[in-house]
Amino acid sequence: MNRRPLGRTGLSVSEVGFGAWGISGAQWIGATEDESLRALHRAVDLGLNLVDTALAYGDGQSERIIGRLLKDRQADEVQVATKIPPQNLVWPASPDVPVSEVFPSDHIARACEKSLRNLDVERIDLLQLHVWHDRYLDQDGWRDALLGLKKSGKVRFVGVSVSEHDADSALRAASSGLFDAMQILYNIFDQRPSDRLLPLCLEHGVGVLARVPFDEGGLTGTISPESTFPEGDFRAGYFAGDRRRQVWQRTQALKTLLDGEAKTLPELALRFCLSHDAVATVIPGMRKTSRVEENCAAGDGRRLSPGLLAALKRHAWPRNFYEADE
Ligand SMILES: NC(=O)c1ccc[n+]([C@@H]2O[C@H](COP(=O)([O-])OP(=O)(O)OC[C@H]3O[C@@H](n4cnc5c(N)ncnc54)[C@H](OP(=O)(O)O)[C@@H]3O)[C@@H](O)[C@H]2O)c1
Numbered sequence: 001m002n003r004r005p006l007g008r009t010g011l012s013v014s015e016v017g018f019g020a021w022g023i024s025g026a027q028w029i030g031a032t033e034d035e036s037l038r039a040l041h042r043a044v045d046l047g048l049n050l051v052d053t054a055l056a057y058g059d060g061q062s063e064r065i066i067g068r069l070l071k072d073r074q075a076d077e078v079q080v081a082t083k084i085p086p087q088n089l090v091w092p093a094s095p096d097v098p099v100s101e102v103f104p105s106d107h108i109a110r111a112c113e114k115s116l117r118n119l120d121v122e123r124i125d126l127l128q129l130h131v132w133h134d135r136y137l138d139q140d141g142w143r144d145a146l147l148g149l150k151k152s153g154k155v156r157f158v159g160v161s162v163s164e165h166d167a168d169s170a171l172r173a174a175s176s177g178l179f180d181a182m183q184i185l186y187n188i189f190d191q192r193p194s195d196r197l198l199p200l201c202l203e204h205g206v207g208v209l210a211r212v213p214f215d216e217g218g219l220t221g222t223i224s225p226e227s228t229f230p231e232g233d234f235r236a237g238y239f240a241g242d243r244r245r246q247v248w249q250r251t252q253a254l255k256t257l258l259d260g261e262a263k264t265l266p267e268l269a270l271r272f273c274l275s276h277d278a279v280a281t282v283i284p285g286m287r288k289t290s291r292v293e294e295n296c297a298a299g300d301g302r303r304l305s306p307g308l309l310a311a312l313k314r315h316a317w318p319r320n321f322y323e324a325d326e
Contacts, residue, residue: 001047002301006280007207009157009180011079011125015274015299017050017209018043018292019285023065024058029230031287033065040069042289044078046296052183052209052283054083054130055115063118070121080119081126081181081209083161084111092163092322093133103129103136105145112149126181128159134169137176147178157181157207164212165320167193174200181207186279188254188272189215189317198278210273210282214266216321218247221255221265240325254315261308270298272312 003012022028023036040051051069053062066080087107088097115124127149129142136142149155159181162170167186173179174197182201186193187210201208214220216238225245229236239247251265262268266284273282286292304312 001049001296001299003049004280005207006050006126006157007181007201008205009207011157011207013050013079013207013281014048015281015301016043016048016270016296017052017081017281017283018048019211019283020051020053020062020066021057022285022287024062026058026061027232027234028285028287029233036065036287037068039286039289039292040066041072043286043292043296044069044073046292047299048292048296049077050079050081050209050281050283052081052211054085055111055118056083056085056089056130060114060118063115067118067120070119079125080121081128081159081183082115082119082124083128083130084108084115086131091131092166093131093136095133095135099133099136099139100141102131103142103145105141108142108145108149112154116154123153124155126157126159127155128161128181128183130161132160132162132170132173134172137172143178159183159207159209161211162197164322165190165192165318167195167197170197171200174206175204177204179206181209181280183209183211183283185212186210186273186276187213187215188219188269188312188315189250189319191313191316192318194276198276202278207280208278210276210279213269213273213282213284215247215269216285219251219254219265219269221251223251224248237324238321243321243325250315250317257308257311257315261304264294266294267298268304268312270295271302271304272309274298275303275309 086102157180161183
């Protein structure tokens, strides 16, 4: 597995990281703890060294499974990125709610302690704010608490998880010098981060984790008009109504671009993210060893040609499926 520098942190991270929302047992239904653990171990055996999780994923369950992984691996073999949930538990951040109600300093400290306990470690490699609004930069309270965790040694680096489909909301944050890394929704359908945010991250040495590379599974080509989801699975809403047919049509069109550069849609989707210089790692959601093996193979350092990237531009399809279907 090829590695890249994570911005100016000095960390060297695998091109493919492990998105660990799906293994939490909540919102994504179907993963078992043992199968998830096997998938994580297989990924690390294949050279993957970055796992992205969050305290909010299954109320700490994703972190606890990763804690079990860490117990059986060498020290520093795996870098863990986790996230502090907003205290009001509202995603995405609202412009009308002040940061004092979202990330008050005692909440930041408490959340960090819980994550340390769940992971059973003494230090978190990357601690990210799980929501972000540009207005937070002009408001006090959170900054000293977050940066204080770095000073105390409980956290090595800090970052933000940028609101989905709103990359420009993090432009000032990227150039603020406060954050070591950003986690950005970036995929073939939503290429807008490459307009401004990704170049700015590159300029300022902010490490980028490209998240949701498969558009929650849509870009893998496995979502069709007939797809069904277990009760309680978040994708039942994300791919509600006519959306499955729309996604299917889009992926059928994308298939015409498959050739020697990428033989499958998942490979195309991952290589697309990794073809941007600003991206340090792409973090697909994975729950099974078979997915891990397929996805890790895309971390071999090969990028898509300018011709194919230009063709992919024409397949951009910006919209927001996180909002309810009308
Ligand atoms: N606000 C935030 O901070 C935020 C929001 C969303 C995501 N994230 C992070 O980003 C990570 C990735 O996003 P995501 O997991 O939501 O979505 P994603 O990576 O875009 O898609 C995950 C889906 O793709 C499927 N998949 C994976 N590899 C595949 C392959 N080779 N072939 C076919 N299907 C494949 C998975 O299959 P299975 O169903 O079989 O597992 C799952 O259904 C998350 O795990 C999380 O760490 C952060």
